[in-house]
Amino acid sequence: MIAQLQPALSESLFVKNPQISELGEKIISESIHLIDEIGFEAFTFKKLSTRINSTEASIYRYFENKHRLLLYLITWYWSYIEYRINFETHNLPDPVEKLKAALRIITALQEDDHNFKGVSEKLLQRIVIAESDKTYLTKNVDDDNKEGFFRGYKSLCNTIANYVLEINPAYEFPNSLISTCLEAAHQQIFFAEHLPALSNIKKEKDMHETNYDFLFSLITKAIK
C-alpha cells in the first residue's frame, strides 16, 4: 500500500528524496501544517526550519525552492486520489458507476487514514483547495510541464475523461469537462467558505455532498 502511495514523482521534483530520511519526512509533514496555517505566500523555508529545529540550508538540500515543494505535495495528493479511484473502480463494469465513484472520492472530505507517515490527507486537501492552482499559474508552466511535473493531474483527468467517453464516445469535450469539474470541485468549496455569493453550496450542511450533486448532474447532463 505504502509503495503504491509513493507517487510516481518525476525525479527532478526534489533534489533529494524526502521519503528516505527523518529530516525529509519532517519537512513534508510540517510543511503541510505550516502552509495550511499561514498560506503559501507567507510560507518560507526559514519559518519551516525553525519549526522543525533545522536550518534553511538543510531544507534546500531536499527542495530547490518552496514552489517545488508545493508541487511535490500537490502531486502526492493527486496520485493518492488516483490510486484510490483505481482501487474503487477496479471491479465496476458500468462507466457511470466508475464516474460516480471517482467523483465521490474527489469531492469527499478527506480523512486522515495515516497511509503515509506524517502526511495528513485532510490538511493536504485544504492545501489543494487553496493553493493548487498556483502550481501552474506561473511563467514556468511550460518548462515545468516538459519536466513532467503535472503528469499526475493530467493522468487523473484523462482517467475520468475516459469514463466519459465510455458513456458517450461522441462527446466532444471530455477533457475540458473533467478539468473544469476537477477545478470546480475545490473552487466551489473555497467559494462556499469565503465568497458565498459565487456559489449555491452552503458552508454548513453537507457541503461536500451538495458539491457532488452539482458536479454529477453537470457532467451527466453535459454528455447526454
Place this chain on the structure above:
Amino acid sequence: MIAQLQPALSESLFVKNPQISELGEKIISESIHLIDEIGFEAFTFKKLSTRINSTEASIYRYFENKHRLLLYLITWYWSYIEYRINFETHNLPDPVEKLKAALRIITALQEDDHNFKGVSEKLLQRIVIAESDKTYLTKNVDDDNKEGFFRGYKSLCNTIANYVLEINPAYEFPNSLISTCLEAAHQQIFFAEHLPALSNIKKEKDMHETNYDFLFSLITKAIK
C-alpha cells in the same frame, strides 16, 4: 462612455486614484504590460518605477502593494465586461439570447478599443487568464471580501445567474454553474496554451469560438 468605464471601485482599492494624474495613468498602463511580460510573482514596484522613470515611493503613493494593484486591474476588467454585457443585452427579451450575448463577450478575444487611456483590454484579458485567481487565493480573502474588493466579479456572476433563473427558475445551482463557467472560460484558454492534455480546445483554430461552444452547451444542458 468613459465615465461608465470608470469602474465602481471600492474606495480603498487604491490609496490615491490613479485615473486623475499622468503618473497614475502611467502606473496603470505600464503595470499591465509589465505583469503580462514577467508575471505577477516577478513583478515589483521597483521594476515598474524604473520603467516609467519614477520611483518606488511614488508608486506606493497610489497603491498599498502590488496585490492591490492587481485587484484594481482585475476589477477594472470585470466591470468593463459587465458594462458591455449590460449594453449588449439591453434590448434582448429572450434570456437565452442574453445568456448567449454575455457568454460571447466573456469568451471572445478582447480587442483594444481604446476606451480608456492607455488600458489595453487585450493584455488585461491575458492577465485575467494567468493571474486573476491570485486575487482571492490568499489568506486575506475574507478581509478583502468585507472591503468589497470582489463586488464586481460577484455582480457579474449574479447578473448571468439571473439569466439562468429566467430560463429555468427551478435550477438549483445558478451561481455555482456560472462561477464555474467564468473560471473555466479563462482556465480552458490557459490549458489550451500550456497544458493541452487538460482540454479539447486546440490552440490554433478559433480557440475562443470552441470555448464558447463548450461553455454554452455545458450551461444549456445543465439547466434543461
Place this chain on the structure above:
DNA sequence: TCGTTGTAGTAGCTTTACTATCATAATAAA
C-alpha cells in the same frame, strides 16, 4: 586508519517590500 560520501549547520549576499525624510516644482488660495 584513511579517505570518501552523506548530511547538516554558519554565515553571508542580493532582492523584495516597505517606510521615512527632505527637496522642489506646480498649483491654488489669501
Place this chain on the structure above:
DNA sequence: TTTATTATGATAGTAAAGCTACTACAACGA
C-alpha cells in the same frame, strides 16, 4: 504677490525573503 497645499522625486534605511558558498562532522568501506 505671497503663502499654503499638493504632487513628485531623490535618498536612505529596515526587515525579511530567497538563495549560495563554505565548513564541520559522522558513518562507512577499503
